[in-house]
Amino acid sequence: MPKRAGFGDLELRILVIGSSGPSQFLLTNFILGREEFSEEVYSIASSQKNVGELVGRRVAVVNGPNLYDKDMSKSKMRKEMRRSMCLSAPGPHAILIAFELEKISPNDLKTPKLVKNKFGENVLNYSMILFVYDGHLSSRALNDKVMRTDWHLRELVEQCSCRYHIFSKNWRNPAANRELIHKIERMIQALGGHHYINRSYKRAEESVRNEERKLHSKKQSETKRTCRELEQQFRGDELRWQIDAYNASVGAEIRAKAELQNSWLRTSLAVGLGLGFVAGAAMGMIVGSVEGPAGMAVGGAVGGVVGGASGAAAQLAIEHIDDRVGSHPGSFNTAFVNRFYRAPPI
CATH class of the missing domain: 1.10.287 (Helix Hairpins)
Structure with missing residues (x-):
């Protein structure tokens, strides 16, 4: 059997990202062909990985956190970004950014740029916009809506080189699955058959x-x-x-x-807090020196605590510098692995 272009790896790794609402979880159900998440799920506390099959192709789907989750701290968000990377390592073949077609907000238009900031300079080359749709328009009318009549939808998909796919909330549709994987195959083939990777x-x-x-x-x-x-x-x-x-x-x-x-996950929070504590303590001691030795001690302690939060931001900035690097070029017990990733039986 000839090798399918772009899929040299044993499994197809897909990273699913959402900005708000249940769209990314409905997309995961759509890809895996089973109800991994109920329609009531709007966010998850930790990045998750589930495995299954997509049109006969073994697939690993990683759900990252909603990028605009107001209840998630910056340090938690940073750790979940790292967790999603570890779960999709050595790199995803496709990054799917999910939205509800009829509920695009001004924030949503910024999501591709935010993905780029968090995952690296060339990540949008491997990205595709996915719209969930709950209505009765024909396929042609939906495509006209995205590319001709609704300028904000066109602006969104243009950030991913006009790569997009529309799927129904009634996600049990094998024909739609075939269309999606063909689009992913064409994208990977155009990129030389490699998965995304950066530092x-x-x-x-x-x-x-x-x-x-x-x-x-x-x-x-x-x-x-x-x-x-x-x-x-x-x-x-x-x-x-x-x-x-x-x-x-x-x-x-x-x-x-x-x-x-693993060590990269375990140290992600500690490094940021450490940087902040040192910097904050130093600043606190400088300010506290106005009040003498006692003021230096109190100022240093308070400054260290306050600086811990800013240290997380400093560490994130360092990671963003590292990420601005371009991409380059047995048997498997699926049921066993699904047990570890909390996937129900297919």
């Missing part, structure tokens, strides 16, 4: 792999013991199949854990 994604993948090595080392004795037990029960091809299946399930379990717990 932050390189760091995410490196950190995940380091964590994988540690977990494999801890599990080594258990793995050897299990393989010896399999050797006592099976022979020949059956033994090789059983060992391969076991190794695949262990590898999937370890990868799932490493994506959710």
Whole structure:
């Protein structure tokens, strides 16, 4: 069978981003072909990954936080951005930005720029606008609405080189799934067949792999013991199949854990707070020196606490500088991995 252009990886990795409302969660249901999120879900506390199939293609869908979530602090948002990167490492093949077609706000028009600021300079080359629609207009009328009659919709999709797709809230439609994956394939093919990557994604993948090595080392004795037990029960091809299946399930379990717990995630908040505490304490001591030694001590303590918040912003600015870099060029137990990513049975 000829290789499908742009899909050299074993799975298609899709990062789904929303600005507000349930659109990104309806999109995830649409891609996976199952109700992963109910229609009442408008936001999630932590980035999530679910796996399934899209037109016979194994797909991993990562949902990041809503970018305009007013209840999420900047430090929490930053950590969730990193978590979504670890879950979609070594890099997504497509970034889908979801909106409700009839509820586009002025903030929504800024979302592609915000995605660019958070994920890197060239991320929009790998991005597509997805509209959820709940109505009775024909496909041709909907396309005219986006590209001809509603200037704000055209302005939005033009930021992603006019790549867009419209899907229905009634998402159980196999034909619509085929249309979406064909659009994603064409986008990836035009980009040389590579997934998106930048310095932050390189760091995410490196950190995940380091964590994988540690977990494999801890599990080594258990793995050897299990393989010896399999050797006592099976022979020949059956033994090789059983060992391969076991190794695949262990590898999937370890990868799932490493994506959710690794040094890059653990240090994301600590670094920002540390920068802020040092800078704030220094400023507090300078101001407090007006009141003498006692004032310096109090000013330093208060300044350190206040500066912690600003340190998070400083760390984020450093990451944005790092991200302004362009892109470059076995078996898998899906049911097992879905258990770790809280996916219900298909």
